[in-house]
Amino acid sequence: MKMTNKYVSIRAISRDNSLQRAVPDCNTRKMLAFLAALCFITLVHSTDICDNGTCVCWYQDVGDQDYIGYNIQCTYSDSDILKSDFVLPSKVHSMDLSSNNISTLHSSVLLNSSMLNELILQNNVIKEITYKFQLPELRRLDLSNNLLESIDKESFSGLKKLEYLNLANNRFTVFTKLMFHHLSNLNEIILNNNNIGPSLEKANLFDRSGYGLTNKVKSISISGINLDKVPDNFFVDAYDLRTLVISNNRITDIFEIPYTLQYLDLSDNPISEIANEDFIDVPALEVLKLNNLWITEVPEYAFDNLHNLKELELERNKNMTVFSSLVFGQEVLNDPVDFTLERLSLKASSLTKLDRDLLEPFGQLIELDLQGNPWQCDCRIRWLKTLQIPNRYTEHLRCGSPPNLYNAKIFELKNKYLTCVEQKRHIGIAAAIFSVCIILALIAVWFFVCLPKKQSRGNLLREFYAPTAAYSVLPMASNN
Template identity: 60%
Template sequence: MHIIIIFYLIYKVDTLSVCDSVCVCKYNNQISDDYQGETVDCSYNVGIFDNNVSLPNKVHSLDLSFSNLSRIDSTAVLRSKTMRELILNNNAITDIAPDSFSLPELRKIDLSYNSLEFIDKETFKNLKKLQYLNLANNKFTTFEKLTFHYLSNLNEIILDGNRIGPSLEEVNLFDRSGFGLTQKVQTISISRVGLNIVPDNFFVDAYDLRKLVISGNKITDIFEIPFTLEYLDLSDNPIQEISSEDFADLPALRVLKLNNVSIREVPEYVFEPLHALRTLELERNKNLTIFDKLAFGRDVLQDPNDFLLERLSIKGSRIKKLDKDLLDPLGQLIQLDLQGNPWICDCDLVWLKELQITEQYYEHLRCFTPKPLYNARIFDLDAKYFTCGAKKRHVGGILAIVSFCLILATLAIWIFLFLPKYISRGNVIQQMYTPSTAYSILPMSATVHDYRN
């Protein structure tokens, strides 16, 4: 009898569910079939693969992050016919065995923050329904060591933080030789990959690309942007200038981020072609000093109802003033952030107080000059403090000096042009210093004669 009990206990341990021992499980009973099943949290569980445990019969999500994993092999923990999400980020994974993932229903896998340098072409062969793949912050150095042949349904990929930039300048993301992305991809993130230039026709095969994050690289010029884009992040690149031609054929673009670039001005008509634009970020642009009032075109100044932008942020830049003609368009915004700029609080900026800016966006909306108003919150100041008296006195002084110089110049021209030609100007000057005949010196002989007499 005791032997039977021992064998039973051994069998029970051998088939122990992760939910009964090492992991935290929560059943998700949402109506949608996509979200039904156990959410299994095995994060921070070092040695999870060493335990002889299995998954619940119906599991939706498995979290193995921060578990000090160095290699992924075929194991009972990675076998499931229902799993939709697998989280393996923040481990030390250097290798994945080709037959590791037996997860035919998997839609999402996160392998970010590991030490992968290579992925075998057979690794994803059993993940044909995969839609989301995160490989950010690994150690890939060439795009050829990534193979996406089996991922026919992939629509979002994140490759941030891998030094694949030089490789991408020679090999297209959608390379047709077998390892490139499929044309179904809608979201690509290649931030901080060391990309210097984007070659011509780089996205020519991206027929349905909706979101592109290409921030944190070394791109200096705006490249040929896919016309299907709805979201574009070009932040943290040394882009020198922007023009309306750069955004001329982007009818669907709704979000544009140009944070921390090297532009010096927002020129006229630059955003006029972007009729679908709803969010614009121009934050932390330390060289940006000019924001032209016609940046969104002339029509929005004449009829603010044509201004469809909802959110605008230029915080942390170097804008000192804005034209009052922008009052009505900016007044249409749902969210406006002008904080962290060195504003000149004079009579030309008092109109800013008429904008309906929520309190959270004017804590750091402060004056830089004049000195008496330095660091004062603009919305705490009464309109009477926004004066231009000093400016007018300064302008008046300049006008007085200019007028005096013009009078002197006119007088000099008159002397040299209208004085009679037969009178030598030199003689005129000489005559001005010639003594009068009334004070002529008498002849010496006459003087001596008078003395003798």
């Protein structure tokens, strides 16, 4: 009996120990279940951005090593996309967050990448940037078409490799709210349609106490910034500037053009005169655009010094009525083999004629656009029809005068319709002389054919040449 009680006591003790061990096991299972649920929730909310169905992704594996990776396009998706916990792919090249009604940039998984090369934030409603970008590999940043008025001077401090910056169509006005001192590798900047023109008279783009662009910049676009005048030595620190777009401003005189320029756009400025001296120190210039100016003529030797010029645009110059045959110099007319120009456009201006001396150099062009001018269709324009101009450049190559040929396609007109007043006068005189000769010839024929026989003709001639009675007989003195 004692043994039984002892046995029961031992079992009871064992049961109590088992219960004590079971309690922690139950808590452990609950904890594991909680962690599993948490992990599930985390996985749901940290979905790869390419798997959420909102963005479009494609992999780019060609080209330079820096451009290999995913291109992510999340346009027109969500204004709170920066607040999401989407995870970026391990290798991402470009991300487009345009047109998402984003108003503020803040710390976000999407803006914290060690791989991203290009970030596009255009067409949003961002007013200011105080956020410091954490994108050490970023090379291209597009913030155009926002409402930006200021950017904190430290915002770009982490973008040491940035090469391209687009700030067009914002609301910047003064350099104190827009500085580029940290962008030591920047080589292309676009500042179009910001009202910074007045401030550039006080602070140079390359001034370290101003905007702070470095001399590594190769391309600048400052179109539509309300610039009245380019100050002297404005580009003196632009040692390697290749492209300059300074169109759609209020510039009236051509300024000192940087020596290194290869591309220059001066279009849509009230410039009333161009001369040879304006382009004397830009030997590397290859593309020149002078559209919609106030000029009335392109004078002799205007582009004589541009020995590397390949493309020239003189479009929409409504006051331009003269294009000199010597605009490229005399040597081009004598030996067009050395003529470097490949593309020339004079369309939509007010030209009525061109000198035939331009036939040889124009014949060397790859593209020639003369459409939209009120050409005077006479003998002086016939030579244009001998040029090899593609059909796409002849559709609107039409006559402006004379009235009977108005709007006629020049390349469809027969040469007999392309005559000059001088030619018509000469033809009239020649026709009159010919008519007189015919009449005289007819009279001669009538004289020899219609009169009676030879005898009669001889008598008629003798009678015609016979002396008159008054002189036929002369009185003779009597001879004693």
